[in-house]
Amino acid sequence: MPGSGKSTLGGELAKSLNSKFVDLDEELENRAGKSIKKIFIEDGEDFFREAESSLLKNYSESKDDFVMSTGGGAPCHHDGINIMNDSGVSVYLKISSQELYRRLNVEKESRPLLAKSESLKTTIQNLLSGRGTIYNQAKITLESDTISLQDLETAIARN
Numbered sequence: 001m002p003g004s005g006k007s008t009l010g011g012e013l014a015k016s017l018n019s020k021f022v023d024l025d026e027e028l029e030n031r032a033g034k035s036i037k038k039i040f041i042e043d044g045e046d047f048f049r050e051a052e053s054s055l056l057k058n059y060s061e062s063k064d065d066f067v068m069s070t071g072g073g074a075p076c077h078h079d080g081i082n083i084m085n086d087s088g089v090s091v092y093l094k095i096s097s098q099e100l101y102r103r104l105n106v107e108k109e110s111r112p113l114l115a116k117s118e119s120l121k122t123t124i125q126n127l128l129s130g131r132g133t134i135y136n137q138a139k140i141t142l143e144s145d146t147i148s149l150q151d152l153e154t155a156i157a158r159n
Helices: 006-016 024-032 036-043 045-060 080-087 097-105 120-135 149-158
Strands: 020-023 066-069 091-094 140-143
Touching: 006 020, 006 066, 006 149, 020 024, 024 036, 024 045, 024 066, 036 045, 045 080, 080 120, 091 149, 097 120, 140 149
Parallel strands: 020 066, 091 140
Antiparallel strands: none
């Protein structure tokens, strides 16, 4: 989910593993030469999801080791969760809706799917219920409002 800590923990994990870190959203922004928000406004969500999927597939076919943080919708579109599961270890950082609200409320305007929302709490609930089935297909689920790098490393080592 947006706000779950994917980019923060992913970066920390990559550093711990002496591996490359890829933030899929940042990579898309760099390639498009504009922000995710602008991509959504100017090109639409369908274009964004196609570009996101294409980039995810390219990385999944790479022989290089890396840690990737995807946007919250990447697993849910164009077979994203299966691409991730087939090419690596997928992790679902399962944060409570209350904690997601607390984290996202301060940055709502910078996130396209949240910026147009009249009720952030309702949008978070809808995203969780709509995406939960896909997210639960991840190889690892960590459920806590305070997931640490050590929690993540331990879960991966057990897998």
